Amino acid sequence: MRFSCEELKEMYGTMVLIREFELSTIEVFAQRMRAGDFPGALHSSEGQEAIAVGVMSRLRPDDYVFSTYRGHGHAIAKGIPLERVTAEVHGRATGASRGFGGSMHLFWKPLNFMGGNGIVGGGLPLALGTAYAAVKRGTDQVTAVFFGDGAASQGAFHESLNMAALKRWPVVYVCENNLYAATTHVSGNCPLEDIADRAAAYGIPGVTADGNDLLAVADAAGAAVARARAGQGPTLIEFKTYRHRAHCMVIPEHRPNQERTAWRERDPIQRLAAMLLSEGLADQAQLDEIRRRARERLEQALEFMRQSPLPQPADIEEVLYAP
Amino acid sequence: MLPETVAPRKLTPIKAMNEALAEEMRRDEDVVLFGEDIGAYGGVWALSKGLQKEFGPLRVFDTPLSEGAIVGTCTGAAMAGLRPVIEIMYVDFTTCAMDPLMNQAAKIRFMSGGAFCLPMTILAPCGAGTSEAAQHSQSLEAWFLSAPGFKVVMPSTVYDCKGLLKTAIRDNNPVLYLWHKALYDLEEEVPPGEWTIPLGQAAVRREGRDVTVVAYSLMAHRALEAAERLRGEISVEVIDPRTLRPFDLDTILASLGKTGRLLVVHESPTCCGAGAEIVRQVTDRGFDLLKQAPKVLGGRDLPIPFAKSLENAVVPQVVDIVAALRALISGGRVDG
Secondary structure, three states: OOOOHHHHHHHHHHHHHHHHHHHHHHHHHHHHHHOOOOOOOOOOOOOOHHHHHHHHOOOOOOOEEEOOOOOHHHHHHHOOOHHHHHHHHOOOOOOOOOOOOOOOOOOEHHHOEOOOOOOOOOHHHHHHHHHHHHHHHOOOOOEEEEEEOOHHHOHHHHHHHHHHHHHOOOEEEEEEEOOEEOOEEHHHOOOOOOHHHHHHHHOOOEEEEEOOOHHHHHHHHHHHHHHHHOOOOOEEEEEEOOOOOOOOOOOOOOOOHHHHHHHHHOOHHHHHHHHHHHOOOOOHHHHHHHHHHHHHHHHHHHHHHHHOOOOOHHHOOOOOOOO | OOOOOOOOEEEOHHHHHHHHHHHHHHHOOOEEEEEOOOOOOOOOOOOOOOHHHHHOOOOEEEOOOOHHHHHHHHHHHHHOOOEEEEEOOOHHHHHHHHHHHHHHHOOHHHHOOOOOOOOEEEEEEEOOOOOOOOOOOOOOHHHHHOOEOEEEEOOOOHHHHHHHHHHHHHOOOEEEEEEEHHHOOOOEEEOOOOOOOOOOOOEEEEOOOOEEEEEOOHHHHHHHHHHHHOOOOOOEEEEEOOEEEOOOHHHHHHHHHHHOOEEEEEEEEOOOOHHHHHHHHHHHHHHHHOOOOOEEEEEOOOOOOOOHHHHHHHOOOHHHHHHHHHHHHOOOOOOO
16 A cells, blocks of 8 residues: 555654654643643653554544553544643643543544553553454454553453454554663563564464554554454554653653664654655655644644643542443 | 243342343343353353353353453443443452453543443452352452442342342443352242342341341341341341442431441451441441441451361351340440
């Protein structure tokens, strides 16, 4: 599957929007921290934008997505209104989860965005349920579940892959191997070179792909989604990537400078920009304009957030139980 | 199809719950049942006997031995609008699914600002008395009571087993439904047809003037037996709350308006148990009704041991309840 020039530029724009969103969120949080206010944990996905955008490009709006605590990019790429994402991350009543969830718990039911998760691997077993629901109802909806290299060491990962493989459920397992689980290198978590090799234990395809190459991501995701939609069962995809930032804002990390620099050079947005330029699909002025529009869009969302009220505790208990 | 019944008949808890499941699955295509060995085999407790034959393997779903995956599947399925019922073979095994239960099912509606509903029932046997030792005999209701987001149902009669299970399945929230293994062979006469019982409605099992005993599950039966033994000596009112969340405090306060004395009996450990919470609620709202300090007779703060002689020493017996009631009436000490 190849993309049109317009599609590629649109995806580039979404990646840039995610990047700008992550940078701005860090800035707002840092300001609040300097003012003595701890605004909560913040897990930046800077450097992993191609995976969010590439995977979502292969999904339909009614496909289910389970995200992680590093899920701003997933939410934006799935199409949750940017205003709602921004308001939620900054704790406003107009947020996607009305201020009850925050950065780690973005939900958006109209697009079957089934939430971030504060528990490493917490979404993996839940994804079985939407996959089962699709099978039970005879729809061809696919479920994509995102998780990291650390989550692949959780029991939930193994229980989930076993059950999905056994029942041939339509799940796409999207492992974003960004090399670090908090501060622990993946070599301290997994004895294998490739996490994708674990798929063999469940008799399903395991694929590795360059997670910083949008087209490679879309290809791998496209094949897995097609397989799932055709009723052929789950696929485990491991995307090799890197998060430029620490696990979260408050845990300083000391990684080799050489490693950081090497991965900066493989930054997914720069690579896509270079490809668009070298293939003659866009010129620099157009790319600059895309970035300008992304910043403008983000500024509108931030203004919406600033104008939004704080959530009020009056009805806090009414939310807990459904009538 | 189960035979249509017209006259009162005798049922066991298992048969009553099996009827409830069958009726609710006929009524609502979204009701699905998940668990280990529940399909052709019919479940290790025979709870799902005949159901897979009637509703098919997709709705009566045999799972691998993976409690975490089972509860996770049902949580996700509930988010997608289905109405799953999960049989966990023993409530003790919910420990293998604590993340999906406590961090996910209990909290997703809240974390999403109310966007999602989680209509799901976790059905499990609980309790001691069957010499199955420390990992097959627990009553874990207190854990779930301390997790806002769950409702907790603990029936003691056959009639309630059916009526409360039907209501639990229809509820739009995660419900932990615990039936007691020691009541497995209980046979009671019940009416024909269908009935439901609202959650949060206590039952006055026996009327009395001197003291109110609040006891649920197996302990409701033991409290009634203790009350009978004390007939002519102490007039005991026995209230079975039937559900611990929601909790019918009003019925208990009304009773205390008459008796002024409260004993709560349960078999789970006394420390941080439901009894402590019931006494807190009573003293919050009904302190002036009390003639003397309310008491809790709970299980001892120990795991359940294997040998019957040891097991009986850990869980309140009828004689313990009788002694506690006498001590309470005489103003003496109740050993919890």
